[in-house]
Amino acid sequence: MPLFESRITSALQQRTEQGLLRTLTPVHGGNKAQVKIAEQGFVNFSSNDYLGLANDNTLKEAWKTAVDRHGVGSAASPMVTGFSHAHQQLQDALCDWLGYEQAVLFSSGFSANQAALFALLEKGDCLYQDKLNHASLIEAGMLSPAHQYRFPHNSTQRLSELIERNGSGLVVTEGVFSMDGDKAPLVDIQIQSQKQNCWLMVDDAHGIGVLGQEGKGSCAESSIKPQLLVVTFGKALGVQGAAILCSSSIAEYLRQYARHFVYSTAMPPAQAVTVTKAIQITRTQQWRRDQLSELQHAYSSLLGELPGFIETQTPIKPYLAGSADRAMSMASHLRQQGLWATAIRPPTVSRGKARIRVTLSANHQLEEISHLAQSLKQFECQYPKEGC
CATH class of the missing domain: 3.40.640.10 (Type I PLP-dependent aspartate aminotransferase-like (Major domain))
Structure with a gap:
């Protein structure tokens, strides 16, 4: 097999075996707080549209x-x-x-x-x-x-x-x-x-x-x-x-x-x-930052006791899963609940620190944060690291 073909095949196989292969998913409305993927609707917790301007x-x-x-x-x-x-x-x-x-x-x-x-x-x-x-x-x-x-x-x-x-x-x-x-x-x-x-x-x-x-x-x-x-x-x-x-x-x-x-x-x-x-x-429009602040406070109040919670003072809310497999399982569970939040795995983050990267937007509603919290609590009880 020619050099480049062999190298490419080996690298992709290794990524697949490690459970780290990334996939490209067509998204409709990825710049909104609600997205549609494969004709199914989700609350979008994965964009960087912090002020809700991308579809303004x-x-x-x-x-x-x-x-x-x-x-x-x-x-x-x-x-x-x-x-x-x-x-x-x-x-x-x-x-x-x-x-x-x-x-x-x-x-x-x-x-x-x-x-x-x-x-x-x-x-x-x-x-x-x-x-x-x-x-x-x-x-x-x-x-x-x-x-x-x-x-x-x-x-x-x-x-x-x-x-x-x-x-x-x-x-x-x-x-x-x-x-x-x-x-x-x-x-x-x-x-x-x-x-x-x-x-x-x-x-x-x-x-x-x-x-x-x-x-x-x-x-x-x-x-x-x-x-x-x-x-x-x-x-x-x-x-x-x-x-x-x-x-x-x-x-x-x-x-x-x-x-x-x-x-x-x-x-x-x-x-x-x-x-x-x-x-x-x-x-x-200061109200956009005020809305973000309110959502961040709600997120901390609702998820602060969960094992994967990490406190931040920004709209970026990493929820620690641990292994790459557990992060993928967590993301899959959230999708089943109508929530789209991306699993971040090595090499983007260190091994053992895979996470769900939750991001908040001024376009989110408090009830959506509550739904996210309940879904993560459910996952932690069903698949606990050290008991629920």
């Missing part, structure tokens, strides 16, 4: 109007003819919202993270990353010419020790961690970074829109300002794309040297218009 009528109308004006695609990279007044207005809105001089736009958070690290890091540089950072960041660090050092999750003491031993460089953390739903100790991390002459980069994909006054995110909530702030538009803002917020000089450098920016087709102008509208809604 105001945003849909904004996109439709913008498509009529701008067309459906940008047709070029930003440095050619792909950058429009719509993109400029989005940049201005981001800077006004988050308090930075410039914003550099990207088609995804994955691209923004990798663009920043690939463009900034050179041979001999030191990169310090939280071990639970997103795959885009860890992969970029591995592929960059820098020396990458990964510190234990949220351990500022270990971060300090690594910097003292190896020298100043770039410290990278998430604001809210996507699989655990916990927040980084940003004040302490910034103190350590400044003390040892490091730059700080924060990926706030899961904090922006949700945390802080006007939804300004993790950094604003912690009253810090990193040199680079990455925000995404496909989660709380309900659309798609990302931006790096930074100084004017860093932005100019990225536009010259970040290959993900220079050589990628720009996001459609209609998309930029819609994201700008989403920012306006996010800043002004």
